[in-house]
Amino acid sequence: MHIDILTLFPEMVSGVLDASILKKAQDKEKFSYNLVNFRDYTENKHQKVDDYPYGGGAGMVLTPQPVFDAVEAITKDKGTKARIILMSPQGEPYTQQKAEELAKEDSLVIICGHYEGYDERIREHLATDELSIGDYVLTGGELGAMVIADSVVRLLPDVLGNTESASKDSFSTGLLEHPHYTRPADFRGMTVPEVLLSGNHARIDEWRISQSLKRTYDRRKDLINKLSLTEKQHKLLNEIEENENYKAY
Known part of the structure; x- marks a missing residue:
């Protein structure tokens, strides 16, 4: 499995993915990942990725252009349509059954939001899944992305030492x-x-x-x-x- 994580703060993620069982999974070539800073794809001369919401209101909203361009750049060579996951407190509650479903994929793209939220066109026209890890709000989607990566990778064949461990977990x-x-x-x-x-x-x-x-x-x-x-x-x-x-x- 390969996981691409789109984030404005890649330094938050690598420490988790390069340790413990996830590190062993990489060593066994069961899993690989790539961190993509979608700020690198902005066409804004000031490298801004957010803007004020139409109609007014508090906070800033992530603009669609850098997110669309980043996803298109990393998925253009993939043979099948990528599973693109949007981390959002408005999303479907994440469950063990969803982890088992995602573990059957060869490739995942996880988008980590920030600020007040996403331009709705990202949600409607880019994401295939919108997931929430709980009924609370975090400063960004990185922690949720790490939760999904950990819960999915541990289900891959031969990642855990005991092949029965995952099938008998709570919720499985x-x-x-x-x-x-x-x-x-x-x-x-x-x-x-x-x-x-x-x-x-x-x-x-x-x-x-x-x-x-x-x-x-x-x-x-x-x-x-x-x-x-x-x-x-x-x-x-x-x-x-x-x-x-x-x-x-």
């Missing part, structure tokens, strides 16, 4: 992930659930399913309502709803 199954424990089995009197030490994989799987359901029920009931539960999950959920102190095994 529609539920929050079950609790995890590691050694020691007894830490300051706080012990690991007995079932995890039993070696009985059927019981362990059932415990994990029940705990995943309980954690989702306790913290994100909205997710439960979106699921098509199996008969077994329905039974477990009924037990959880009937007993506030429910604890499998």
